Amino acid sequence: MLKPIRSSVLINSIMSHAFSKIDTNLLKTITDTKNLKLGKGFHCQMIISSQFDLILTNYLINLYAKCGDLNFARKVFNEMPERNVVSVSSLMAGYFHNGLPSEVFSVFRLMGFGRLLVRPNEYIFTTVLASCADIQALIEGRQCHAYVLKYGLLFHTYVRNALLHMYSRCSQVEDALVVFKTVLDFDIFSANSIINVFLEHECITEAKNVVRSMVAKIGLWDHITYVSVLSLAAASRDLILGCQAHGQITKRCLEVNDFVRNATVDMYGKCGDVLSSQHAFLGARVRNVVLWTTVMAACTQNGFLEDALKLFLEMVTDGIQPNELTYAVILYSCAGLSVLRNGEAIYALVEKSGHKAHLPVGNALINMYSRCGTIEDAHRVFTTMLQKDIISWNSIISGYSHHGLGREVLEAFRTMLMGGVAPSYATFVGVLSACGHLGLVKEGFYYLNHLMRDFGVVPGIEHHTCLVGILSRAGLLDEAEKYMRYTHVEWDIVAWRTLLSGCRVHRNFRLGKKVAHHILQLDPHDVGTYILLSNIYARESQWDGVLDVRKLMRGRCVKKEPGVSWLQVRNEIHVFTSEDKQHPLINQICEKLEDLITRIKLIGYLPDSSSVLHDVEDEQKQEYLIYHSEKLAISFGLISLPSGAPIHVMKNLRVCADCHTAIKLISNVTGRKIIVRDANRFHCFNHGACSCNDYW
DNA sequence: CTAGGGTTAG
Structure with a gap:
């Protein structure tokens, strides 16, 4: 029933016009402005004056549909003595715009059974096809395509574009192209659609060709074209194209549109220009969730992780409610920084907000826990997820792999295959690294080749590098070198360093020196390689070699990147480097560390000075080793964290051999679990052993 | 009297 209209002025005005003829222009204006209250007044006027002709009633359906009151629209529709195609399409459009595609289908089915006695026209198919696109109902979409052909409606631009869009949303590139090719002189709608089809399927060249063919008609471009072109620039990391589009947008004052601004912020982020991204963000008059999320993502993607966290706080302070993607983005930032406490705080917000069931959030949670070193929690999130997609599987597999849990990787991989989930590029990176951890050489080749x-x-190169790792780890260093020589791959520094690490662990110094010099030819500034090379000479007691490495570094102005370790205690990040003694508790920390060193010396610790690069006397070398940043960080963790709590430490470089031995023994004498995330992987030290099995 | 295309995560 009609709700009472409170405004007496309104009632008076309507009653005074009650018996006059309905002003359809006014009714149209009311519909356009979605003024439901005034619309109901008109409905009253129609009832009172018994004006119920077909066209007027269609106006009424459209009015209720546009205002989102579908129950009323349906009621009016149901009670009509006769209906025409406009009545049906108005109702359908109402259902469509209010996210009820299944209702659109049910009305269409009513037409099919003839009960409505209305022949569908181009308006009907446009709306039904749009609904198919909405819920990716390909079968229904194809059926519509057949009807369209049967009724000869394909040459209506609207219908063709709707078909094009339907196939594109249903990922049917071929069908979309077939439709597109029937378009002789495409309008801006079909152009936008086809650009997005190509974009979605990473056909960058084809998409750019369409854009190029549209340059002559740039006057036709609307804000959606710019969104598409910006997305294209973002997807292809084409800053020049992006800037050209942005220039046009500014000139034509289209930046006021939220979508355009979001796409601009995103484009600059994806193209690596964080400053311009932030600038476009700051220029917005009003900032919605998506805009905040986009700029946070731009920061995260470019390694500005703290900025992303700051923006999140600002956003919440501004009273903007985060959505599921905001949580995903911010969780990825927490993961990158390894700040477990922040990650868990976000988790609490996720639980409270009810966004936990969203796939991107679950996936981001798996990643957050695994990158913060608590793989058990990652596993818990994974097993409790209601649905999983390929990213969920890849996240847990990659997590296991970074923690050196080879068996768990293969177990998850088997389960995934049995569940009918197709593995992807990233899956195999995890699986092949697991083969390395488990020493499965034959299996590694089987996975890669079959x-x-x-x-x-x-x-790709990551997979081939995994094979180099598998061979190296198994001690088959010459085979690894041959594999690199005879496999047609453009090897990068990472691959060569994999082989070099193998040479270090298996003490194949002859090959090690050769590989190190090869890496230094590729990149004369690769500090890690200088360290390893110096290490190799030191272990062979070839002190001339060590001196040569130092001379080489000095000559090329290569400075050892200072080792930095950090850990989170309560709400603070505490940063340690070996040289500086800035920490307020430094005296207690050093005292603790000296005590630890004394205790581990009793169970066999011998400082291994081959990791020291400095020109220092022997007794000083030990000093430098003792105060390596990770040892300081762990000592601090031991005095400041509750007893029994695991100690999580992050480090910018790889753990050195001396620290690795020392930390194993420290975990023994203190009975603590110590988890170190270095530049490459996780080391979980427990009861005197490390999860990497001393290979890293 | 009725219809179409677009933004944020891995």
Whole structure:
């Protein structure tokens, strides 16, 4: 029933016009401005004056539909003595715009059974096809395509564009192209649609060709074209194209549109220009959730992780409610920084907000826990997820792999295959690293040469590097070198360093020196390689070699990147470097560390000075080793964290051999679990052993 | 009297 209209003025005005003819222009204006209250007044006027002709009633359906009151629209529709195609399409459009595509279908089915006695026209198919696109109902979409052909409606631009869009949303590039090719002189709608089809399927060249062909008609471009072109620039990391689009946008004052601004902020972020991204963000008059999330993502993608956290706080302070993607983005920032406490605080917000069931959030939680070193929690999140997608599987597999849990990786991989989930590029990176951890050489080759092909995944440099790692780890260093020599891959520094690490662990210094010099030819500033090379000479007691490395570094102005370790205690991040003694508790920390060193010396610790690069006397070398940043950080953790709590430490470089031995023994004498995330992987020290099995 | 295309995570 009608709700009472409170405004007496309104009632008076309507009653005074009650018996006059309905002003359809006014009714249209009311519809356009979505003024439901005034609209109901008109409905009253129609009832009172018994004006119920077909066209007027259609106006009424449209009015209720546009105002989102579908129950009323349906009621009016149901009670009509006769209906025409406009009545049906108005109602359908109402359902469509209010996110009820299934209702659109049910009305369409009513037409199909003939009960409505109305022949569908181009308006009907445009709306039904849009609904198919909405819920990716490909089968229904194809049926509509058949009807369209049967009724000869394909040459209506609207219908063609709706078909194009439907196929694009249903990921049917071929069908979309077939439709697109029937378009002789495409309008801006079909152009926008086809650009997005290409974009969605990473056909960057084709998309750019369409854009190029549209340059002559730039006057036709609307704000959606710019959104598409900006997305294209973002996807292809094409800052020049992005700037050109942004220039046009500014000139044509289209930046006021939220979507355009979001796409601009995103484009600059994806192209690596964080400053311009932030600038475009700051220029917004009003900032919605998506805009905040986009700029936070731009920071996260470019490593400005603290900025992302700051923006999140600002956003919440501004009273903007985060959505599921905001949580995903901020969790990825926490993961990158390894700040477990912040990650858990966000988790609490996620639980409270009810966004936990969203896939991106669950996936981001798995990643956050695994990158913060608590793989058990990552596993818990993973197993309690209601649905999982390929990213969920890849996240847990990659997490296990970074923690050196080879068996768990293969177990998850088997479960995934049995569940009918197709593995992707990233899956195989995790699986092949697991083969390395487990020493499964034959299996590694089988996965690369057969299984990957079976699943249509083309092996990339990461996979080949994993094979180098598998061979190296198994001690098959010459085979690893041959593999690199004879496999047609453009090897990068990471791959060569994998082989070099193998040479270090298996003490193959002849090959090690050769590989190190090769790396230094590729990149004369790769500090890690100088350290390893110096290490190799030191272990062979070739002190001339050590001196040569130092001379080489000095000559090339290569400075050892200072080792930095940090850990989170309560709400603070405490940062340690070996040289500086800035920490307020430094005296207690050093005291604790000296005590630890004394205790581990009793169970066999011998400082290993081959890791020291400085020109220092022997007794000073030990000093430098003792005060390596990770040792300081762990000592601090031991005096400031509750007894029994695991100690999580992050480090910018790889753990050195001396610290690795020392930390194993420290975990023994203190009975603590110590988790170190270095530049490469996690080391979980427990009861005197490390999860990496001393290979890293 | 009725209809179409677009933004944020891995």
